Amino acid sequence: MNGTESETRTATDAELGLLDRYWRAANYLSVGQIYLMDNPLLREPLRAEHVKPRLLGHWGTTPGLNFVYAHLNRVIAARDVSVLYVCGPGHGGPGMVANTWLEGTYSEIYPKVSEDTAGMARLFRQFSFPGGIPSHVAPETPGSIHEGGELGYALVHAFGAAFDAPDLVVACVVGDGEAETGPLAASWHSNKFLNPATDGAVLPILHLNGYKIANPTILARLDDDELRQLFTGYGYEPVFVEGEEPMPMHRAMSQALDRCFDRIAAIQAAARSGGVDERPRWPMIVLRSPKGWTGPKEVDGKKVEGFWRAHQVPVSAARQDEGHRAILERWMRSYEPDDLFDANGRLKPELAALAPKGERRMGANPRANGGLLKTDLRRPDPAEFALDVGTPGGTIGEATSVLGRYLARVMTLNEETRNFRVFGPDETASNRLSALFETTDRTWMEPRLPYDDHLAPDGRVMEVLSEHLCQGWLEGYLLTGRHGFFSCYEAFIHIVDSMFNQHSKWLKVTRHLPWRAPIASLNYLLTSHVWRQDHNGFSHQDPGFVDHIANKKSDIVRVYFPPDANTLLWVADHCLGTWNRVNVIVAGKQPAPQWLSYEAARRHCEAGAGIWRWAGANDVEVGEPDLVIACAGDVPTLEALAAVDLLRQSLPSLRIRVVNVVDLMALQSPDQHPHGLTDERFDALFTRDRPVVFAYHGYPALVHRLTYKRANHRNIHVRGYMEEGTTTTPFDMVVLNGLDRFSLGILAVERLGGLGEAGEAAKSRFEAKLAEHKRYIVEHGEDMPEISGWSWPYGTAAEAGD
Structure with a gap:
């Protein structure tokens, strides 16, 4: 029958x-x-x-x-x-x-x-x-x-x-x-x-x-x-x-x-x-x-x-x-x-x-081996959605808004095959992915009222206020041969820590089962992150999911910190084309300076980490810098570059190298992770003996853990989230955790040593600015204009591609 x-x-x-x-x-x-x-x-x-x-x-x-x-x-x-x-x-x-x-x-x-x-x-x-x-x-x-x-x-x-x-x-x-x-x-x-x-x-x-x-x-x-x-x-x-x-x-x-x-x-x-x-x-x-x-x-x-x-x-x-x-x-x-x-x-x-016979047997149903049914996701050229970045920092943009336009095109390209959905706990619009609603709606089978916004039975954005359901739906969707994308507030992705555990263990085992065909990767976008929770406060501030992810087998997990919209575009497109992995992308949704043209972003992301020559001071191809300023994450990158600006003004003869890390696992050695930089490549970026001030998005201990085998590990000084937070201004959040430009400048002066009166004067100016900041926000309720209005004052359009 x-x-x-x-x-x-x-x-x-x-x-x-x-x-x-x-x-x-x-x-x-x-x-x-x-x-x-x-x-x-x-x-x-x-x-x-x-x-x-x-x-x-x-x-x-x-x-x-x-x-x-x-x-x-x-x-x-x-x-x-x-x-x-x-x-x-x-x-x-x-x-x-x-x-x-x-x-x-x-x-x-x-x-x-x-x-x-x-x-x-x-x-x-x-x-x-x-x-x-x-x-x-x-x-x-x-x-x-x-x-x-x-x-x-x-x-x-x-x-x-x-x-x-x-x-x-x-x-x-x-x-x-x-x-x-x-x-x-x-x-x-x-x-x-x-x-x-x-x-x-x-x-x-x-x-x-x-x-x-x-x-x-x-x-x-x-x-x-x-x-x-x-x-x-x-x-x-x-x-x-x-x-x-x-x-x-x-x-x-x-x-x-x-x-x-x-x-x-x-x-x-x-x-x-x-x-x-x-x-x-x-x-x-x-x-x-x-x-x-x-x-x-x-x-x-x-x-x-x-x-x-x-x-x-x-x-x-x-x-x-x-x-x-x-x-x-x-x-x-x-x-x-x-x-x-x-x-x-x-x-x-x-x-x-x-x-039953053949594929009607439940043990042989192709849906239970979804990689057999998986077809490649049709993806547009990310360059079509890239922001036009001339002078580094001269353009302001919302990275996730740009990503939303790219995802909307992915949705359209795969409309006939119906093999792509976006999942999130009631936060698609909040996370600035609203462009999706220009091509589809939210899935909804309940009654709909005339004033409801983008609800339809055939919608392809899955929203429900449960991270568990979003994760579980996506896992079931991927395991049966389809593709998906999950956006979530960074602090609350912890709700599915154990679900991620189970999925990553499943992937690890299936890599050694030749009869199990590869499935599409599980892709996370973590946004509304720790450094911009102005009105939500301490309860919404936790970057620790990345630490949890990093415990898993290196052939399974990838972690990316794109510093701007064009790097986010490249990373997201890359992740959607992978299989049998868990990819975690951390990117803010707030308006922020844009640093790289798309072509420069592509080269930078493919390398995983690189020197931003246009941002350094007196850094030459031959010879070593006096100091390396490193950064991973959009807000840490902003503060790191602002710190470089301060140091260039106060100590103009200082040789400073800026290294940006977009693929966090590049910090590990190749024997620990397939994306790891060789010792030679790592030393070429971070040197073997010079102080490194590293501005990092999450808990500092993870960077130390990833780099402990490196020759220069003892000189790497990491600033990141130190479990200090409250409802406060954006800049005060970084100040509370010592990740701000002034604290980074102070740390650089201290680690360099031997700078004499010029160094002490610079340190005093930075300390005074921190005190001024505290007085200002208490009186005015917002950050000082020189902070909120800061932009990168150096470089040309040509240098943006370096």
């Missing part, structure tokens, strides 16, 4: 009997993975040496996951629909591995784990075993886009996968422990952004087995009426399946899935015929089954099935204790393996026939 039809044929008892046997096979394989390292089909009595010495894994959620998988197979085969399985319960690895082995996908990818007795033995032995596979639904697991590490993200990943995938149904199993997390609770609202005309569908399956690790779960203790009200309020149409006896449960589940798929098909048919312009009420399933279903009822006289003791390894001493081993053997034989597998260990033909 075609997936768009709404006819339902009830499964017969004979079909359900076969489905029950298939489920038993998956359960048998799941238990075997947790416990056995030999004797996979129990063709001889179970002995101690057949049992793994370390029993690791989680049984409690697995039979329910197997139950859902088997029933989805029936629906796929009957309706010829594309279904992606997202497994929310964190430790459901045994079930997903078992089911992909049963359908044949696993052995196709890993031929050594063949579909026979020898392959089954390898399947069992490798699970949670040194040199084997994790207990999670990990990147190594076919059909997975979601690893069960930190809980809370299954449903948001599912919706991210469904956007712009009109032929896809994402069946997402949400564990009742996971349902207690904040991100998952917010994820239910993703249905307000799903357009049935152009997107796929998400079928949430809330799996209530009653317990988490050691306690009851909240939702499982609510009665059906309260649950129905809760999810009806969220905008769903809940369908309940509950019980313990297998055959009645099989019948109820098959009917529930038919009802849900009929409803999905009807919703989409209505919307795609042009008859619906409002949010539909999507179906969902509430599945109640015992934790550890079909496992031991009791062990050592204590309740196991239907209780938290079933969560991990219910029979914990099966290798050492003969009684436990007997329980395990009875448990595994209760699935009747001889009724499931033939003499060679192959799944019996009548059961193998139940699985």
Whole structure:
């Protein structure tokens, strides 16, 4: 039956009997993975040496996951629909591995784990075993886009996968422990952004087995009426399946899935015929089954099935204790393996026939290996959007406004393929990316009022006031083969620290899995940054996400600090063309001086760091400067150049070199990061023995950490954010943290030494200016005109290209 039809044929008892046997096979394989390292089909009595010495894994959620998988197979085969399985319960690895082995996908990818007795033995032995596979639904697991590490993200990943995938149904199993997390609770609202005309569908399956690790779960203790009200309020149409006896449960589940798929098909048919312009009420399933279903009822006289003791390894001493081993053997034989597998260990033909074929198998669905579907993003020439920069600093511009115009063109160029979206927590306009709304709108399926601004069901800017949802939607979108861009206030990107962790770990693992095709990079723009939070204050001031990013493997992460609009254009365009990375771009949104022409910006960004000859003083090609002023970040660059101006006025004979760093990882050595500068190149910029005053956007310790192997590390003196902030003027923020031009000038004089009276006089003038600044802002509430109106007084248009 075609997936768009709404006819339902009830499964017969004979079909359900076969489905029950298939489920038993998956359960048998799941238990075997947790416990056995030999004797996979129990063709001889179970002995101690057949049992793994370390029993690791989680049984409690697995039979329910197997139950859902088997029933989805029936629906796929009957309706010829594309279904992606997202497994929310964190430790459901045994079930997903078992089911992909049963359908044949696993052995196709890993031929050594063949579909026979020898392959089954390898399947069992490798699970949670040194040199084997994790207990999670990990990147190594076919059909997975979601690893069960930190809980809370299954449903948001599912919706991210469904956007712009009109032929896809994402069946997402949400564990009742996971349902207690904040991100998952917010994820239910993703249905307000799903357009049935152009997107796929998400079928949430809330799996209530009653317990988490050691306690009851909240939702499982609510009665059906309260649950129905809760999810009806969220905008769903809940369908309940509950019980313990297998055959009645099989019948109820098959009917529930038919009802849900009929409803999905009807919703989409209505919307795609042009008859619906409002949010539909999507179906969902509430599945109640015992934790550890079909496992031991009791062990050592204590309740196991239907209780938290079933969560991990219910029979914990099966290798050492003969009684436990007997329980395990009875448990595994209760699935009747001889009724499931033939003499060679192959799944019996009548059961193998139940699985879908080819790419309809959930383990082989191309969406679960999104790089196979990824096409290159169409990107314009960034030079078309560049600002005309003549004399350095003579042009004022908003870097992110320029970027917004570029992103709007990217959106237009990819309109037909519908494979690019921009995500952000209600801050697209605030972050000066408003040009996007000249070509698209914000995605919105709720009611719209006449005075609403840029809301539409087919909008391609995803805004919701939850960094978790933005990150999760984008991850699901990328993992299924598309491209995206995420802008966020710098201080609050920390909300997704752990989500970034999980995604970067996924990328690290997949780089070593040749069957996993590369996906588009996860691209962050962090703006509204620490140095310009005038009215927000201390709560909005935190540049530490970059420190967190820098902990990850060097082949995964990149960090960029473009100092102006044209460098931001080049960096953003470059990042959108990369894959299997996490790119972090930090750039302010406020009007600021522009330093480089686009051609100069291109050369500078390609180098990662470079000398700005036009900004130095008496710096010659031959010989070393007296002092290096380095900078990374837009505000630090401004203050560094202003400090150079002060030093040039006060100490005109001083030889000063200005080095700007746009690619932060260039500071590392090449053996630590592929973008790292060689020692020779680093020394050519920073010298081997001269003082370096480094104005840095974030926490100073990171620069020291990245450069600790360099010859001149002892002479690098970094000023950056020192956790000092409040609601104050822009310049006072840098003063509070010692990053201002006067403090940088004082530091330079101190580190140079030996400057005599001229040096002391300069230092005194700088100190006096700091005192004057404090008096002025207290009296006037704004920065001194000589600060806010400062511009670079040197250089020519020709020099801007140096």
